[in-house]
Amino acid sequence: MELIVLQDARRFATGIDQAPCDGCDACGARCTAGVPMLRPEFEAIQAYLAGPEGAEGRRVEQEDKQAPYPGTDDVFYTACRFRDIERGRCSIYPVRPLVCRLFGHVEWLPCPIEKVPAVPGALEMMRRYGEAPQKTYEEWLADQPAA
C-alpha cells in the first residue's frame, strides 16, 4: 500500500511545474528537523547517501543544524539534517520526501512569498499520503536493528 501511495504521490509531484522554484530558496527556513516520511522514502535516502552521489549529503549531516531565522541573528531553529546551511539548499534533492516536493504547491504548505499557486488535487494527494505510516528519518533509523 505504501509503495502504491508513494508511486502515485511521486507521479503527481513530477507533474507540478517547478520552474518558479528554480534558484529560489525562500522556503528554505521551512526545512526544519522532523520531516515525516514513508519507509520507502527513508530507504531511498539511505541508498542515496550510501552511493557516490550522497557525498554532499553525508557532509551536510555533520553540519551544526542550529541556524538563525532569515532576517534575524538571535532567533534560532533546528534545520533538517539534510539542509545545507552553508549553501542554502537540500543535499538529497533527488530523493527528498513528498512533503518537500509539495511544499509551496498545496494549501497546507503555501509558498511563503506567494510566488506559486496551489496545485489542484495536491490537497487530496497530501491526505492520501498522510494516511500511510510515517516517521521522521531519525525514528526510522532508530527502528533499524543494530548492525
Ligand code: SF4
Ligand atoms: S529533505 Fe531536503 S527539502 Fe526536505 S526538509 Fe530536508 S533539506 Fe528541506
